[in-house]
Amino acid sequence: MVEIIGVGFMKANKTYYFDPAGVSYELGELVIVETARGMELGHISIANCEIDESELVAPLKGVERKATKEDIQRYKDNLAKRDGAMKVCEEKILQHKLDMKLVDAEFTIDGTKVIFYFSADGRIDFRGLVKDLASQFKMRIELRQIGVRDEAKMLGGIGICGRPLCCSKWLNDFQPVSIKMAKQQNLSLNPSKISGTCGRLMCCLNFENKTYQELRKGMPNEGERIETPDGIAKVVNVDLFNGKVTARLIVEDKETGEDTLGPDYNIYFKKEIKRIDKKHHHKKNDDLGDLDEETLKEIKELTRD
Structure with a gap:
């Protein structure tokens, strides 16, 4: 075990570990520490405690001193x-x-x-x-x-949700965000609706991604054929949160003999249906080929680092 203190900085939401060298520090206390940028004023965000040495990614630096009145004035x-x-x-x-x-x-x-x-x-x-x-x-x-994301984090602002930008308030590190996350959450692929003030995909697309992945297990995609208690049907809507699927039965046209969709919209629970040719439809759901060239260009820009 290693004794550490956590130090936060005015322009960074992340807490960095330092070696207290036997000195006791209190939460909120101001200290002077050396960082990659030089000598900086920070505040104690984690008081003296012990952590496992495996949690350290680099040797601990020491604290230069507790901040004085002169440091604060400077x-x-x-x-x-x-x-x-x-x-x-x-x-x-x-x-x-x-x-x-x-x-x-x-x-x-x-x-x-x-x-x-x-x-x-x-x-x-x-x-x-x-x-x-x-x-x-x-x-x-x-x-x-x-980068543009770091710029947004540094300057701050208000997101389309009406709240302060996550990156400038509490988000420690930027996580990869892909257009697949937007598709998985059934969001419109309109670049103006899925991009943040930085001009890149919104970080919040990543927050609920695991939940959507769990909800999607065993659920079909729109346009997919499924087996139902009433016969083969085509999915027209998927309600992930309630585990329901709205589908229209595939029936034979009496005049032409071709398959067509029945007039009724039937609702089935996930346990009542069986997917057909899952791999094909999963690939289709991830495909962006149905978007026009201009939108594809804008989406490519959203995912650029």
């Missing part, structure tokens, strides 16, 4: 300088005619470095920009390119 001063730094950087970007979007700026707590976060479609040669910024701020400059 943090406030850095926040006050943020807007000015953003303005200067945006002006320099325009001067260098770089195709990049400045997202945020952050000063390290020790005042030795300023980090500028930006998004761009491709790689950017910002060497000239860094030199100009270094001469302006007289400190180390770091330009860090982030």
Whole structure:
């Protein structure tokens, strides 16, 4: 077992483990720790406790010190300088005619470095920009390119559900999201309805995916033929939550002798039906070939990293 404390940061929802080195810390207490970005002000989100060593993914770093009044004041001063730094950087970007979007700026707590976060479609040669910024701020400059999801997480906003973005409030890590999840949940494949403010597939499609997978076990897809107590039928609607299937019986047309659908809509429970040719229809359900070319192009963009 290893003793750890958990430290959270103002711009990250994830908790990181640190070595308390025998010092006792209380929840909410402010500390100074060294991260990949430099010295940062964090807060204790997990008080001293022991965990199994197998839960650690890297050697623990120690805590630099408990935050002092000077540290807290310096943090406030850095926040006050943020807007000015953003303005200067945006002006320099325009001067260098770089195709990049400045997202945020952050000063390290020790005042030795300023980090500028930006998004761009491709790689950017910002060497000239860094030199100009270094001469302006007289400190180390770091330009860090982030993706559109990280941009949304950093800036925050309101989702189509009317609530704050999950990524900016509580979501620790981004999980893979696929268009198959939207199809499995019988959602419209209209890109505007299944994409978030970041322009990618909504993260919430992943939240209930396992539930839909369980509900779909043994259930047919729309358009699939099934065996019912009344005969062979074609599925016209599937109610996953109630375990019901609405289907129309396949009957022979007396005039042409061809199979056709009966006029009545019958409802069956999952236990009353038997699927026919499951593999064929499962493949058909995952196929996106019925979408027009423009929609396919938009959906491909939604799934791009």
